[in-house]
Amino acid sequence: MARGRRGANATEVALLMPAFAGLLLGLFDAGKYMLEASMVGDVTRMACREGSLRLPEDQPAAVAQQTVLLLLRQRGYACANSGDCVVTAVVSEDMLTCSTDVLLGPGKGILRIMPDRARVTDVRRLEVSFD
Numbered sequence: 001m002a003r004g005r006r007g008a009n010a011t012e013v014a015l016l017m018p019a020f021a022g023l024l025l026g027l028f029d030a031g032k033y034m035l036e037a038s039m040v041g042d043v044t045r046m047a048c049r050e051g052s053l054r055l056p057e058d059q060p061a062a063v064a065q066q067t068v069l070l071l072l073r074q075r076g077y078a079c080a081n082s083g084d085c086v087v088t089a090v091v092s093e094d095m096l097t098c099s100t101d102v103l104l105g106p107g108k109g110i111l112r113i114m115p116d117r118a119r120v121t122d123v124r125r126l127e128v129s130f131d
Helices: 002-052 060-074
Strands: 085-092 095-103 117-125
Touching: 002 060, 002 095, 002 117, 060 085, 060 095
Parallel strands: none
Antiparallel strands: 085 095, 095 117
16 A cells, blocks of 8 residues: 555655746746836936936936946846837926836746846936026
8 A cells, every 4th residue: 555655755856847947947037027117117227316416408308318228238138139129208398207128138047938028117306407
């Protein structure tokens, strides 16, 4: 009786192990994606803040765009192709809107189930008056 049960236990483990391994690898992928998306959000927020502190003649939108690209390169994103990193910054009235769309890599991760892009938008009030 005990001998037959050992075989059943081995069979159950063999059947359930792929499901548990897939769950574990999926958690790793989700964590990696969340880490990278958070980093893109931090970069966008810092750059938009930098642009919002500039005088109007210093072109806050251009400063924000250049800062995002610089910070992304410092963190290992090549942004070589025009579609890899799309950064827009627009000044309207007294607000600066910064949007970043970054290609994280095709098939990023172990299971390749996470999105391949991170998109972040940040809106800041310009600290310096246009008047």
